[in-house]
Amino acid sequence: MSETSTKLDFRVLDGILEQYEYKKSYLIAMLQKVQEVYRYLPEEAMTYIGEKVDGLSPATVYGVATFYAQFSLEPKGKYEIKVCDGTACHVRGSMPVLNAIRNKLNLKEGQTTCENGLFSLEIVSCLGACGLAPVCVINDKVYPQMTSDAISVILDTLLKEEGVA
Ligand code: FES
Numbered sequence: 001m002s003e004t005s006t007k008l009d010f011r012v013l014d015g016i017l018e019q020y021e022y023k024k025s026y027l028i029a030m031l032q033k034v035q036e037v038y039r040y041l042p043e044e045a046m047t048y049i050g051e052k053v054d055g056l057s058p059a060t061v062y063g064v065a066t067f068y069a070q071f072s073l074e075p076k077g078k079y080e081i082k083v084c085d086g087t088a089c090h091v092r093g094s095m096p097v098l099n100a101i102r103n104k105l106n107l108k109e110g111q112t113t114c115e116n117g118l119f120s121l122e123i124v125s126c127l128g129a130c131g132l133a134p135v136c137v138i139n140d141k142v143y144p145q146m147t148s149d150a151i152s153v154i155l156d157t158l159l160k161e162e163g164v165a
Contacts, residue, residue, distance in 0.1 A: 012037060035070075082136065129144065
């Protein structure tokens with residue numbers, strides 16, 4: 001699936017709003033649903049919700065969406081990679097792992113999602129598994145004691161599965 005902000009299906013949004021009875025008290029739940037569908041919060045969706053729900057405005061919806069770390073305003077990849085760069089992971093080599101990911105996926109510094117939309121990359125501060133440092137997570141799977149070679153093999157496997165490599 002590669003829905004983009006230019007392909008918003010407003011019937012899907014209406015379905016979500018109906019499910020929550022167009023009530024502003026359910027705004028967070030609505031945004032969570034929208035993010036489930038699109039893997040991020042498209043700007044048009046936030047504007048639509050702000051216009052359709054009584055008592056909200058697009059600016060309010062945008063303000064709420066940016067306040068919570070759980071919401072992404074940028075498209076996420078099918079595979080969401082998190083690289084921990086907390087202290088334990090940093091001293092045990094998270095940077096070479098991060099660089100290996102960027103190289104493999106052709107991600108420039110500051111670019112968070114690769115061109116084909118398959119992978120997105122996020123640097124996080126601690127995943128609570130310091131004993132396994134350096135740690136990466138791809139979707140919900142934890143990869144302990146990562147090395148640049150190991151992450152390259154993992155990414156090669158995923159690329160192959162997706163028919164990209
Ligand atoms: S610092 Fe990486 S898991 Fe804690």
